[in-house]
Amino acid sequence: MLLHHTNNDQAVDALLRGAVDLHCHSGPSVMGRKINHAEEIAEAEAAGMRAILIKDHFYSATPVLELIKRHRPAGSGLEILSGVPLNNTLGGLNPKAVKAGLDMGARLVWMPTLSSTNHLRIAHYYNLAGKLGMLSPEGLSVLTVNGILRDEVKEIIDLIAEHDAVLCGGHLHVSEMYPLFTEAKQRGVNRMLVSHPTFWIDANLSDLRELASMDVHLEHCACMLIDCPSRQFTAEELRDYVEAGGLDHTILGSDLGQPTNPRPVEGFRSVIKLCLDSGFTFEETRQMTSSNAARLIGL
Numbered sequence: 001m002l003l004h005h006t007n008n009d010q011a012v013d014a015l016l017r018g019a020v021d022l023h024c025h026s027g028p029s030v031m032g033r034k035i036n037h038a039e040e041i042a043e044a045e046a047a048g049m050r051a052i053l054i055k056d057h058f059y060s061a062t063p064v065l066e067l068i069k070r071h072r073p074a075g076s077g078l079e080i081l082s083g084v085p086l087n088n089t090l091g092g093l094n095p096k097a098v099k100a101g102l103d104m105g106a107r108l109v110w111m112p113t114l115s116s117t118n119h120l121r122i123a124h125y126y127n128l129a130g131k132l133g134m135l136s137p138e139g140l141s142v143l144t145v146n147g148i149l150r151d152e153v154k155e156i157i158d159l160i161a162e163h164d165a166v167l168c169g170g171h172l173h174v175s176e177m178y179p180l181f182t183e184a185k186q187r188g189v190n191r192m193l194v195s196h197p198t199f200w201i202d203a204n205l206s207d208l209r210e211l212a213s214m215d216v217h218l219e220h221c222a223c224m225l226i227d228c229p230s231r232q233f234t235a236e237e238l239r240d241y242v243e244a245g246g247l248d249h250t251i252l253g254s255d256l257g258q259p260t261n262p263r264p265v266e267g268f269r270s271v272i273k274l275c276l277d278s279g280f281t282f283e284e285t286r287q288m289t290s291s292n293a294a295r296l297i298g299l
Helices: 007-017 036-045 062-068 094-102 118-127 149-163 174-186 205-213 236-246 264-277 282-297
Strands: 020-024 051-054 081-087 108-110 167-168 192-195 216-221 250-253
Touching: 007 236, 007 264, 007 282, 020 036, 020 216, 020 250, 020 264, 020 282, 036 051, 036 062, 036 264, 051 282, 062 081, 062 094, 081 094, 094 108, 108 118, 108 149, 118 149, 118 167, 149 167, 149 236, 167 174, 174 192, 205 216, 205 236, 216 282, 236 250, 236 264, 250 264, 250 282
Parallel strands: 020 051, 051 081, 081 108, 108 167, 167 192, 192 216, 216 250
Antiparallel strands: none
């Protein structure tokens, strides 16, 4: 079914069916969440989505989600995915946590997010550090003081390659991501991702082009694009980002679940509508909200 009418709710519903959201923030969590894992799963399933990936900054949701999956009714078409966040609460750049998570079924590994030196620097600048929920956070970088990739990061990369999982740059600065992804490619990692590259990460249009040329996927987030309190960018800026990184390497995730923002499925619906209203075709929107992410995560 090919629908091209920008204000057509039917087109939005059709695109939500089969959509893949690799950036859902449901709870329980140390941080406030608007929705819990079970509620998010039920809403995504009701919308006909193909897959969701649950992210928490403080723990790997993998064992929780594996338990939920074992007790769900048969016949659901929704894939429930998880990852391993390498922040202070999991021991930072901890190969043991990565191996345990991947062995249990995690499909993605985030380099440090809230614990990254880059994130903490920006958070302190904006006086947000007290809202992170962390006890005396230790800033983490994948590079030594001499700018060399740390040995434990190389060990983590090898585990990701062995499991054919996704390596996400987390909230590292873009300058840290180039040596990280270069080493990852050399060590056999085939699935690489940068989330919200133009926020926290400090990537510009030139960086988007360069990262895409390295076969890194670029995830732009609904929470920063739709009409909600966390909005950062316009639809025109999104078009610039897609043009720079290329349609084949662009993914849209929700990055939603915060108490003051829409719920993830609701926000994902809004970003689909924004794409159609901004002139992206049905097929282009499908690629950014489903097929690219499905290919990246290995569905």
